[in-house]
Amino acid sequence: MGRKRTKSGKIRLAEVAELAGVSPITASRFFRNPEALSVAKRTRVESAARELGYVPNLAARALASQRTEVIGVLIPSLTNNVFSDVLRGIYDASEGSRYSIQLSNTRYSILQEEKLLRLFLAQKPAGLIVTGIDQTTESRAMLEAADCPIVQIMEIGPNPVDMMIGFSHYDAARAAIAHLFAQGRRRIGFVGARMDPRVQRRLDGYVAAMKDAGLFDQRLIVTTATPTSVTLGGALFADLVARESDIDAVFCANDDLALGVLFECRRRDIPVPDQIAIVGFNDLEFMASAVPTLTSVRTNRYEMGSTAAAMLIEAIEGKRPEKPVLDLGFMVIERQSSQAQRPMASPRAGEWVPAVQNDSVTNDP
Amino acid sequence: MGRKRTKSGKIRLAEVAELAGVSPITASRFFRNPEALSVAKRTRVESAARELGYVPNLAARALASQRTEVIGVLIPSLTNNVFSDVLRGIYDASEGSRYSIQLSNTRYSILQEEKLLRLFLAQKPAGLIVTGIDQTTESRAMLEAADCPIVQIMEIGPNPVDMMIGFSHYDAARAAIAHLFAQGRRRIGFVGARMDPRVQRRLDGYVAAMKDAGLFDQRLIVTTATPTSVTLGGALFADLVARESDIDAVFCANDDLALGVLFECRRRDIPVPDQIAIVGFNDLEFMASAVPTLTSVRTNRYEMGSTAAAMLIEAIEGKRPEKPVLDLGFMVIERQSSQAQRPMASPRAGEWVPAVQNDSVTNDP
DNA sequence: AGGATCGTTGACAGCGCTACCAGCAGCGAC
DNA sequence: GTCGCTGCTGGTAGCGCTGTCAACGATCCT
Numbered sequence: 001m002g003r004k005r006t007k008s009g010k011i012r013l014a015e016v017a018e019l020a021g022v023s024p025i026t027a028s029r030f031f032r033n034p035e036a037l038s039v040a041k042r043t044r045v046e047s048a049a050r051e052l053g054y055v056p057n058l059a060a061r062a063l064a065s066q067r068t069e070v071i072g073v074l075i076p077s078l079t080n081n082v083f084s085d086v087l088r089g090i091y092d093a094s095e096g097s098r099y100s101i102q103l104s105n106t107r108y109s110i111l112q113e114e115k116l117l118r119l120f121l122a123q124k125p126a127g128l129i130v131t132g133i134d135q136t137t138e139s140r141a142m143l144e145a146a147d148c149p150i151v152q153i154m155e156i157g158p159n160p161v162d163m164m165i166g167f168s169h170y171d172a173a174r175a176a177i178a179h180l181f182a183q184g185r186r187r188i189g190f191v192g193a194r195m196d197p198r199v200q201r202r203l204d205g206y207v208a209a210m211k212d213a214g215l216f217d218q219r220l221i222v223t224t225a226t227p228t229s230v231t232l233g234g235a236l237f238a239d240l241v242a243r244e245s246d247i248d249a250v251f252c253a254n255d256d257l258a259l260g261v262l263f264e265c266r267r268r269d270i271p272v273p274d275q276i277a278i279v280g281f282n283d284l285e286f287m288a289s290a291v292p293t294l295t296s297v298r299t300n301r302y303e304m305g306s307t308a309a310a311m312l313i314e315a316i317e318g319k320r321p322e323k324p325v326l327d328l329g330f331m332v333i334e335r336q337s338s339q340a341q342r343p344m345a346s347p348r349a350g351e352w353v354p355a356v357q358n359d360s361v362t363n364d365p
Numbered sequence: 366m367g368r369k370r371t372k373s374g375k376i377r378l379a380e381v382a383e384l385a386g387v388s389p390i391t392a393s394r395f396f397r398n399p400e401a402l403s404v405a406k407r408t409r410v411e412s413a414a415r416e417l418g419y420v421p422n423l424a425a426r427a428l429a430s431q432r433t434e435v436i437g438v439l440i441p442s443l444t445n446n447v448f449s450d451v452l453r454g455i456y457d458a459s460e461g462s463r464y465s466i467q468l469s470n471t472r473y474s475i476l477q478e479e480k481l482l483r484l485f486l487a488q489k490p491a492g493l494i495v496t497g498i499d500q501t502t503e504s505r506a507m508l509e510a511a512d513c514p515i516v517q518i519m520e521i522g523p524n525p526v527d528m529m530i531g532f533s534h535y536d537a538a539r540a541a542i543a544h545l546f547a548q549g550r551r552r553i554g555f556v557g558a559r560m561d562p563r564v565q566r567r568l569d570g571y572v573a574a575m576k577d578a579g580l581f582d583q584r585l586i587v588t589t590a591t592p593t594s595v596t597l598g599g600a601l602f603a604d605l606v607a608r609e610s611d612i613d614a615v616f617c618a619n620d621d622l623a624l625g626v627l628f629e630c631r632r633r634d635i636p637v638p639d640q641i642a643i644v645g646f647n648d649l650e651f652m653a654s655a656v657p658t659l660t661s662v663r664t665n666r667y668e669m670g671s672t673a674a675a676m677l678i679e680a681i682e683g684k685r686p687e688k689p690v691l692d693l694g695f696m697v698i699e700r701q702s703s704q705a706q707r708p709m710a711s712p713r714a715g716e717w718v719p720a721v722q723n724d725s726v727t728n729d730p
Numbered sequence: 731a732g733g734a735t736c737g738t739t740g741a742c743a744g745c746g747c748t749a750c751c752a753g754c755a756g757c758g759a760c
Numbered sequence: 761g762t763c764g765c766t767g768c769t770g771g772t773a774g775c776g777c778t779g780t781c782a783a784c785g786a787t788c789c790t
Contacts, residue, residue: 012746023770028748038768055487059433060746062424063775078453081446088443091470103468105456122420230651259651266656286595286624291631377776388740393778403738425776428745 011052020048031056071099071312072120073129076108076196080228081284082254082301086153089305090129097313099126106131108196114139121146127312133157133164134197149315151308155198156327163315165308165326169198172297172330173205176251176279179295179332181213183340185249185277190221191236191261192253193228199253202281206251219244228253233260234267241268248341249277255284258294262337277338283331292336300328376417385413396421427489436464436677437485438494441473441561445593447619447647447666451518454670455494462678464491471496473561479504486511492677498522498529499562514680516673520563521692528680530673530691534563537662537695538570541616541644544660544697546578548705550614550642555586556601556626557618558593564618567646571616584609593618598625599632606633613706614642620649623659627702642703648696657701665693 017027022041029036030045037045048054062068073090075083087103094101102125106113114136120128121142128143128150135143143150143161155166180188190206192199203223210216222240226232233256240247252258258280265272272278272292280287283298307328311321382392387406394401395410402410413419427433438455440448452468459466467490471478479501485493486507493508493515500508508515508526520531545553555571557564568588575581587605591597598621605612617623623645630637637643637657645652648663672693676686 013748014746024746025748025771026769029769032748036768041769055484057428057746058488059424059427060775061748063422063428063777064746064748066749066775068424078456079449081449084444084446084449088470091443091468100467102465103456105453119420123423231654234654256651260654263654263656286621289596289599289625289628291628378778379776389776390740390778391738394739397778401738406738422776425745426778428747429776429778431745431779 011054013054013056016045016048016052016054019052020044067124068126069099070102070123070125071127071129071309072123072125073101073103074106074113074116074120075103075131076106076113078105081256082282082299085301086305086308089302089307090309091305093306093309094313099313099316108194110134110136110139114142117142124148126316127151129153129308129312130161132197133159149312149320151312153304153308155201156325160325163308163311163321163324163326165304165311165328167299167328167330169201170205170208172281172299173202173251174209175330175332176281176297177206177209179334180249180251180277180279180338181209183249183273183277183338185338185341186215187217187244187247188215188220188249188251189237189240189244189247190223190251190253191233191240191257192221192223193226193232193236193257195223195225202253217244220247223253228256230256230260230263233257234264235260237261237264241270247276249279249338252278252280255280255282255287255294255296258296258337259286259290262290262292262294273337273339274341277341279332279338283333287333288335290337295335295338296333298331298333300330304328376419378419378421381410381413381417381419384417385409432489433491434464435467435488435490436492436494436674437488437490438466438468439471439478439481439485440468440496441471441478443470446621446649447664450666451670451673454667454672455674456670458671458674459678464678464681473559475499475501475504479507482507489513491681492516494518494673494677495526497562498524514677514685516677518669518673520566521690525690528673528676528686528689528691530669530676530693532664532693532695534566535570535573537646537664538567538616539574540695540697541646541662542571542574544699545614545616545642545644545703546574548614548638548642548703550703550706551580552582552609552612553580553585553614553616554602554605554609554612555588555616555618556598556605556622557586557588558591558597558601558622560588560590567618582609585612588618593621595621595625595628598622599629600625602626602629606635612641614644614703617643617645620645620647620652620659620661623661623702624651624655627655627657627659638702638704639706642706644697644703648698652698653700655702660700660703661698663696663698665695669693 013027014024017024020027022045026037026041027045030042034042071094075087077083091101104116106116117139125148127148128146130150130152131154133152133155150162152160152164153166155169156164177188188210190203192203207216222236224236233252236257237250237260250261252261258278261278262272265276270276278294280294280296283296287294287296307326314321378392379389382389385392387410391402391406392410395407399407436459440452442448456466469481471481482504490513492513493511495515495517496519498517498520515527517525517529518531520534521529542553553575555568557568572581587601589601598617601622602615602625615626617626623643626643627637630641635641643659645659645661648661652659652661672691679686
């Protein structure tokens, strides 16, 4: 009978409009801008849509409106715990909004990033979240030419493309070293892996702090381009102590490395913190329950993700944030592994019974 | 001049076709099924597309063809290391294919899963990857009615919706317990968190093994619905030893818990493995470098993801696998933490210097 | 040689939705 | 009373691509 209805009860906007007794365009408006409808029609369309179980066809919408409701996210790694927290924040913040997340992995390659960016931009995303501030010239140009809001996450720096949210890895590293100085440490080693731009900036912070104190020594630094792991932390630390037997602290570029260093100390019967202090970076969950508990620099990863997505969505909908650059800061969480040296005690197992302590140096910008 | 060209050099298929001197439909075919074109036209279209930098409009393609090139992935958690490995496999395998991944997080809720499934299915995905075999009746019905290939991952069980890839958590747990029995352990505790269906099946395997050996004791089991963490492992273990002081081993439902148990043992001066053996599950990277090194059940998470995606893509393109259900097996990686008990030695730090050993019980179906 | 078949190409007609613009009331101001 | 304004509604015309079918010449078989 109804010739307008296509085969097999497929529910289109037209069906909803028909049932509601309005034109398709009015029904369409209901989904995009319900305020523009009179209350009567609004409720009619709403109940018609519900009754028919209408689900909009996103492809048609994208084609007609020349834009998508996709937020592209470019991160360098899916394995790294740090990014899984950020991602969780992004997904949580986008949930309930009309936007869906399209995730891609650059594998720490800015060339790969450039390629993916080109791909994304061609699909006219509603917004983009990219990691870091080190893009290729070409990527940078594409980002600047893009006609959608963009958030750079994980760190802050000069010349944001658009919005930016993160913290200073340089300052965070300096704060960690300052903490070690305060505990009386002088021969502080640096252990780093992967050496992506953010780890590099942590190293820069370490170098600056050491130089300022007149304690810099190139031989205290051990790094590798190899992806990070707990095992690698142990191996790098082994290299370090083989070369420099007098170190009294190790600053690790991340927590996995720190855990590896802790295990290696245990393997070698090196008392922590009495002989060597350990400080990690990121403050993953396990740091608080290691024995001894491990000092780390806490970063607000979940918030970084959720705030980035929230800011982006606001910007997409026209409400640009007053402050496009957001410094989320960091916090040095002081734990047993970096306590001041005490007179050498017998390093027996089970010595570290005292409760976890959380006196902290904060940086809340 | 050319009235066909829209404003602003936007490159459509029509432009490519015009430059190549063919009809739009021929150009279209080039991208979908180049084999169908004569070599001459194929090269003409190819160079025209390259010259113009043509990028197909996916929305238009989806609208016209009534299907998308999106693979939907439903996983219960973004934070869990286990899933990040699986995801990495999925992303790696989909890279280079025409398909893009759309990821959603069910947060371990089958109701949430049902909701997301409805959303996904409405977009006519090319394929679907879902976690586990415990869907709601409604979800199950939707999956069975879906006209796209589907892979269930993480475990295997009866009645696959379509394809299935995983391993038996029940058998894996039994193998872990058998290993502990072989090491002379009898009072084996079970520590589990979150208690999602797969952890539940590990518990079932543990219970069955203990019952078969006449060693089952309900009081050896400590579980919680709380999400897993290293700290939680320590807390649950503390509960366990407070109640049952005579346990000689702990089987942990995952590696985070195992690490927490190890730290708690260290805190309490309980020698591992001389007094208590520890076995984890998943064999995350850190297990091999802990002190003592930690025994675990290795699971092929990355392969699970990559194989699932590869199978799915094959199936989408019409090549259904000969074996729709794939058991990836597991492997008990025996390490120091579960070695046979030895006469009580002084539990001094640094005792565990011997190299990591990897004699293993395998299950390769 | 004639017809059937294959491989290749093109014309046409939408897919379901929204941008754009026009129309039409109802209202207040002059 | 008329004008212009605002608020709401609808018609028209595509968005860029592909499914379907038809047409064409070339090739093959008997």
